[in-house]
Amino acid sequence: MTKRLRTPRGLCGELREDDGVDMRRLARREKQSNNKDNTYLRKDRQLCREAARALSLTLAAEPDEVAQLDVVRVDPWPDASRLKVIVVAPPDSSADEALELLELVRLRAPRLRRLLAAALDRRRVPDLVYEIAPMEVRHG
DSSP states (O other): OOOOOOOOOTTOOSOOGGGTOOHHHHHHHHHHHHHHHHHHHHHHHHHHHHHHHHHHHHHHTOSSGGGGOEEEEEEESSSTTEEEEEEEOOTTOOHHHHHHHHHHHHHTHHHHHHHHHHHSOOSSOOEEEEEEOOHHHHHO
16 A cells, blocks of 8 residues: 655645655656646647637538638637637628627527537537637737
């Protein structure tokens, strides 16, 4: 049976070699923890790329002016259970027209999420929050 390492408590802020702890085991434990964090970040980025690709194709297939929108980026917001979808309107559209297009997308959000569920291979489909990209991104 192996001994479990405990995190330092009280006045001790960090473990040192003279504390009677095998530093190799401690370093291995920290490395495993960092690998788990990196795995989650990698999977979140992968999910965002897949969602961006699927939503781009879905928006492009819309029959009306919503097809003019392009997906700029998809980010976890605040984690992978909810995704922030940043879209950009055509360069010749005004701010009011861009907001109207965003409102149309928000009205179609349940259907877009259902189509995203068909494209993603996940047990739970993340919620989607839509935003229009700032002016400098739109015209830059």
